[in-house]
Structures are given as C-alpha cells and as structure tokens.
Amino acid sequence: MPLKILVTSKRVEDPEALILVKADGSGIETQGLSYRINPFDEIAVEEALRLKEEHGGEVVVASIGAADCVSEIRVALAMGADRGIRVDHEGPLDPGMVAAILQKLVEGEQPDLVILGKQSVDDDQNQVGQILAQRMGWARATFASKEESLESTAEKTRQCGLRLAADGTSIRVVREVDGGLETLELSLPAVITTDLRLNIPRITSVPGIMKARKKPVREIQVEELGIELQPAVIVRKLHSPSKRGGGLRVKTVQELWDKVHGEAGVL
Amino acid sequence: MPNILVVAEHFNGQLRKASRSALGAAGALAARTGGQVSGLVVGYRVGGVAEDLAAHGIPVAVVDLPALTHYLSESYAPVVAAAARAAGATWVVGAATAQGKDLLPCVAALMGGVCATDAIAFTGEGQEVLVRRPMWAGNVLADVELRGEIKVVSIRATEFAAAEKAGLPGSVKALPVAVDESAIRTRFIAFAGSGGDRPDLTEARVVISGGRGTNGDFSEIEALADLLNAAIGSSRAAVDAGWAAGDLQVGQTGKVVAPEVYIAAGISGAQQHLAGMKGAKVIIAINTDPEAPIFQVADYGVVGDLFEVLPALRSLVAASQKQGT
Numbered sequence: 001m002p003l004k005i006l007v008t009s010k011r012v013e014d015p016e017a018l019i020l021v022k023a024d025g026s027g028i029e030t031q032g033l034s035y036r037i038n039p040f041d042e043i044a045v046e047e048a049l050r051l052k053e054e055h056g057g058e059v060v061v062a063s064i065g066a067a068d069c070v071s072e073i074r075v076a077l078a079m080g081a082d083r084g085i086r087v088d089h090e091g092p093l094d095p096g097m098v099a100a101i102l103q104k105l106v107e108g109e110q111p112d113l114v115i116l117g118k119q120s121v122d123d124d125q126n127q128v129g130q131i132l133a134q135r136m137g138w139a140r141a142t143f144a145s146k147e148e149s150l151e152s153t154a155e156k157t158r159q160c161g162l163r164l165a166a167d168g169t170s171i172r173v174v175r176e177v178d179g180g181l182e183t184l185e186l187s188l189p190a191v192i193t194t195d196l197r198l199n200i201p202r203i204t205s206v207p208g209i210m211k212a213r214k215k216p217v218r219e220i221q222v223e224e225l226g227i228e229l230q231p232a233v234i235v236r237k238l239h240s241p242s243k244r245g246g247g248l249r250v251k252t253v254q255e256l257w258d259k260v261h262g263e264a265g266v267l
Numbered sequence: 268m269p270n271i272l273v274v275a276e277h278f279n280g281q282l283r284k285a286s287r288s289a290l291g292a293a294g295a296l297a298a299r300t301g302g303q304v305s306g307l308v309v310g311y312r313v314g315g316v317a318e319d320l321a322a323h324g325i326p327v328a329v330v331d332l333p334a335l336t337h338y339l340s341e342s343y344a345p346v347v348a349a350a351a352r353a354a355g356a357t358w359v360v361g362a363a364t365a366q367g368k369d370l371l372p373c374v375a376a377l378m379g380g381v382c383a384t385d386a387i388a389f390t391g392e393g394q395e396v397l398v399r400r401p402m403w404a405g406n407v408l409a410d411v412e413l414r415g416e417i418k419v420v421s422i423r424a425t426e427f428a429a430a431e432k433a434g435l436p437g438s439v440k441a442l443p444v445a446v447d448e449s450a451i452r453t454r455f456i457a458f459a460g461s462g463g464d465r466p467d468l469t470e471a472r473v474v475i476s477g478g479r480g481t482n483g484d485f486s487e488i489e490a491l492a493d494l495l496n497a498a499i500g501s502s503r504a505a506v507d508a509g510w511a512a513g514d515l516q517v518g519q520t521g522k523v524v525a526p527e528v529y530i531a532a533g534i535s536g537a538q539q540h541l542a543g544m545k546g547a548k549v550i551i552a553i554n555t556d557p558e559a560p561i562f563q564v565a566d567y568g569v570v571g572d573l574f575e576v577l578p579a580l581r582s583l584v585a586a587s588q589k590q591g592t
C-alpha cells in the first residue's frame with residue numbers, strides 16, 4: 001500500500017543559539033543568528049521517508065514563510081522527500097493560521113498521512129497538528145515515539161516507529177504521555193506529530209543535496225488558497241526572564257551537606 | 268460575563284495535582300476578568316474525581332460514559348466544547364500536561380477559538396488580559412493577546428499555586444452529552460506505565476536527575492532517591508540512550524519541574540534542559556567539568572565524579588536521618 005505523506009519543514013533559529021530580546025521588547029535580536037529546519041520536523045521527514053522506503057509512495061514537504069524558508073524545504077528534499085510546496089507569507093503567524101493554510105494544502109494534496117513536529121522550537125506552542133486534525137475531522141496522535149530506544153537495533157536498522165497495518169487502512173502509533181507509553185490505532189487518513197524518540201534523522205549526503213536542487217518546489221500565495229488570515233495570538237511584548245543567581249562552588253561533599261542541610265535546611 | 272471553565276485531568280482515578288494548579292490559575296484569571304469559575308470532569312467512573320474537584324468550592328459538571336474510558340482528543344474535545352458552551356465560558360483553562368497540550372488546541376479549533384500553551388502568568392484587566400508564556404526554550408517570555416470569543420489556555424502547573432479545598436463544596440451535576448463512537452477514527456490499544464512507586468516527577472519535593480555523565484548507570488541516583496523519597500528525572504541524552512523512560516525527560520520539550528531541591532548529576536546544563544528546572548528552589552549540580560554551564564544556575568556546585576559524590580552525600584543523609592536531625 002503506497003502512502004502519500006505530507007510533512008512540514010519550518011525554518012527556526014538554531015536551537016543552540018542564545019536568543020536575546022531587543023531592548024524595546026518588540027522582537028528578538030536576529031543579527032548573527034543561523035537558521036535550520038525545526039528539529040521535530042526533521043524527525044517527521046525522517047519517519048515519512050522510512051514509511052515510503054517500506055511501503056512506497058510519495059513524500060511532499062511544505063513550509064510557510066518568506067523566500068528564505070525554501071532552504072529548509074531543500075533540506076527535506078536532500079534527505080529524500082520528493083517535492084516541496086512553499087506558501088509565501090511575510091509577518092507573524094500563529095498556530096491557527098498555520099493549521100488553516102495546511103488544511104488547504106491537505107485538501108488539495110489529499111495525503112494519507114500528515115506528519116508534523118509536535119512543536120517548533122521558536123514559539124513552543126505545540127498546537128498545529130492538533131488544530132489541523134480537528135479541522136479535518138481526522139484520526140490523530142500527538143507525541144509519536146517508539147518503544148525501542150534510539151540506541152536499539154530497531155533504530156540502527158532504521159525501522160519505522162509508525163506501523164502501518166497489513167491492509168494499509170490504519171497505522172499504529174506509540175505516544176509519549178505522562179506516566180508511560182500509549183499505543184493508538186488511527187484509521188487513515190490521519191495526522192501525527194513527532195516527539196524526540198521516534199527516530200534519529202539521517203544526515204544529508206552530497207548526492208542527496210545535488211538531487212534536491214532539481215526537485216520541484218511549488219510556490220503558492222496565501223490568496224490563491226482562498227482563505228483570509230487574521231492572527232489571533234498577538235505578541236504584544238517580549239521580556240527576558242529574570243536571571244537565576246547561583247554559581248556558588250563547594251569544595252567537599254561535607255561542605256555541600258553543611259550548606260543544604262545546615263544552612264538552607266532543605267535536605 | 269466571561270465565565271471560566273477548568274478542564275480537570277485524572278490518573279488512576281485521582282484528580283491530578285496539576286489540575287488543582289489549573290484551578291488556582293483560573294482563580295487568578297477570574298480576579299482579572301470577573302466571571303464564574305466552574306469545573307469539568309470527563310471520563311468513565313469519575314464521580315469521585317468530580318467530588319474532589321467540587322470540594323474546592325466550585326460547581327462541577329461531569330460527563331461519565333463508558334465511551335470515555337480512555338482519553339482521546341477526538342472524543343473528549345467535543346465534550347469539553349459542549350460543556351464550555353453550557354457554562355457560558357469564554358475562557359477554558361487546563362494544565363499543560365501531555366493530555367492538556369493534546370486536548371486544548373482541539374477544543375479551541377472546535378469552538379472557533381484561540382489557544383495559548385504553557386501560560387505562566389496573566390497580566391492586565393478585563394478585556395485587556397494578556398497571557399505570559401515562554402518561547403525559545405524559555406529564553407524569552409512573551410505577553411500575548413488572545414483575540415477571539417473563546418480563549419483556551421494551558422497553564423504551567425509549577426507557576427500557579429494549587430487551589431485549596433473550600434469550607435463548602437460546590438455542586439456536582441451530570442451534563443447530558445452523547446458521544447458518537449462510530450465517528451471516532453482513533454482507537455486506544457494499550458498503555459504501558461513506566462511504573463515504579465516513586466513520587467511523580469512534577470510533584471516531588473526532591474528531584475534527582477541523571478544525564479549522559481551517568482554512562483547508563485542510574486544506581487547511585489536511585490539509591491539516593493530511595494533515601495530522600497525523591498523522583499528521578501533525566502536529560503534528553505539519557506532518555507535517548509534508553510537509560511531513562513521518556514516521560515522522565517526534564518526540559519523545554521519534556522517535563523517542567525519546580526521542586527524544592529533539584530540535583531543534576533552528570534548533566535551539562537544545555538538551555539533546553541535548564542528550561543525545565545530553572546524554577547527549582549535549590550539547585551545542586553554535580554559535574555566533573557568545572558566549565559559546565561549547569562554551574563551558572565546551581566546554588567551549590569560540586570566539581571566531581573557523580574559516582575563518588577552521590578555515595579558520599581548518601582551516607583551523610585543516612586547518618587542524619589538515623590540521628591533524626
């Protein structure tokens with residue numbers, strides 16, 4: 001049963017970077033920042049590719065943003081995705097707007113599965129997959145993971161964490177939830193969001209990058225989708241969190257004990 | 268009136284502590300917006316949970332159906348939306364647990380509302396209430412306006428005091444809502460608890476976390492945790508390696524904890540990890556590398572091998588417990 005899978009590839013600030021708020025709180029300092037594909041989306045792309053390798057099909061990668069986010073689409077294409085869609089958009093986006101745009105793409109492409117990162121590491125909202133699934137009325141599972149660890153043979157041999165049923169009409173998802181792992185079975189079509197333990201994404205190869213240059217990336221204007229978008233989550237002001245004190249060193253465990261037990265009285 | 272509906276969560280038949288914080292948050296919100304706070308319990312055989320919630324002095328609606336035995340956003344979201352309408356709620360509040368994060372955006376989508384994740388505070392008054400929430404792994408705090416008739420918020424339980432029980436309990440009323448099981452396309456198959464009888468990571472007074480520096484050996488962490496009745500946490504590196512269960516990951520994309528004491532053993536202190544434990548009252552760091560960033564946030568840093576420091580600390584704890592000091 002070949003699968004058509006739509007995945008997302010958001011452009012985000014490098015998660016290693018230290019993000020600083022502008023003095024007037026109107027935004028973040030972008031100077032010197034580097035960008036990359038949202039790590040959770042990278043896991044989504046990897047899982048889609050494994051499913052395609054096992055079952056056949058097509059992986060379509062979508063990103064919403066200005067011209068520069070085509071580089072994150074190219075990363076997914078270099079990993080092995082077949083084609084890209086960039087929805088041109090400047091300015092702030094909130095999860096509801098992203099889900100509304102993706103809904104239009106889903107209605108057009110009619111994939112069997114949509115796989116997205118559970119959150120993007122910039123706004124940390126963790127909402128888009130949920131809203132999309134609800135709007136589509138599709139089966140859904142957030143926080144997809146797997147039972148085997150990332151150092152297991154299952155991962156080393158790059159097995160799919162998402163298990164398609166033999167008849168191809170449903171898929172099993174192991175989810176990371178509070179207190180353990182939950183398994184759900186979703187009738188296709190379905191929306192799945194990825195957690196960190198689903199897989200280790202492949203590293204792009206030079207031939208992969210060369211091939212990606214020739215793969216098609218369609219550009220769409222939001223107006224062409226026939227929707228009007230209004231942000232509903234409006235960022236009014238950004239602040240820097242208060243810095244935590246600390247930095248005290250103790251030389252011996254006895255000194256540690258005297259401080260935490262004797263002085264602070266906490267242990 | 269902008270009423271507020273608190274969606275409670277339960278585990279093993281018990282109201283979760285995080286939901287009492289959500290109730291606390293709803294109270295803080297009501298002080299700014301006016302309006303009545305009421306509660307909602309959804310599930311099967313959850314009468315006891317509803318009573319427990321109502322004991323906090325709020326009216327509680329309960330939807331108790333076999334079809335709701337296992338939580339699924341597909342079946343729960345329409346129930347929550349119906350309850351919010353019945354309560355005349357313009358705000359829906361729940362805890363930012365795995366379930367809350369899964370459910371609440373669906374509720375917002377269903378009601379044509381807007382959702383914010385991980386609220387840590389509210390500011391402003393009336394129509395002008397803003398939600399403060401972290402972005403970029405907590406490097407930035409944003410004050411956001413939610414523009415929409417229905418506003419749905421998941422709150423970070425560590426940032427709001429849990430509501431106290433009231434002298435007079437509120438009412439518990441069954442809400443007549445039907446669930447069309449034939450329309451549900453997601454099926455519950457199994458739950459495998461990560462188990463153990465340690466205190467819940469997000470609720471424990473003391474948390475001891477191990478990282479890559481443990482090299483997979485959590486025995487010293489467990490031994491100290493046994494003695495202190497502490498919960499065990501972990502960095503992403505240790506979870507990825509399979510040394511600790513996934514739901515023990517502390518950080519930006521894992522659990523957020525604010526215990527009285529957090530002991531980080533063999534954890535470097537990446538910002539994604541700090542995002543989950545900076546709120547601890549006292550942080551103790553044990554690391555062989557004097558340059559490790561964890562020391563910048565630690566109240567007490569010990570440069571040393573965790574396999575020497577933890578046993579030494581354990582004997583001091585044991586000796587003190589024996590003396591009863």
Ligand SMILES: Cc1cc2nc3c(=O)[nH]c(=O)nc-3n(C[C@H](O)[C@H](O)[C@H](O)COP(=O)(O)OP(=O)(O)OC[C@H]3O[C@@H](n4cnc5c(N)ncnc54)[C@H](O)[C@@H]3O)c2cc1C
Pocket residue numbers: 015039040121477478479480481501502503504505516517518519520521522532533534535536537538539540543553554555556559571572573574
């Ligand atoms: C999208 C994304 C999300 C993430 N989310 C999270 C998250 O939620 N939580 C999280 O924790 N991380 C998260 N990370 C990962 C994070 O960036 C770090 O990689 C991770 O926290 C490192 O774990 P660690 O400190 O155990 O390992 P390392 O950084 O390798 O540190 C190990 C430390 O152990 C010390 N050490 C070694 N041996 C000993 C010894 N015998 N005794 C004492 N000390 C010793 C070393 O000096 C070192 O400082 C995320 C990353 C990304 C990209």
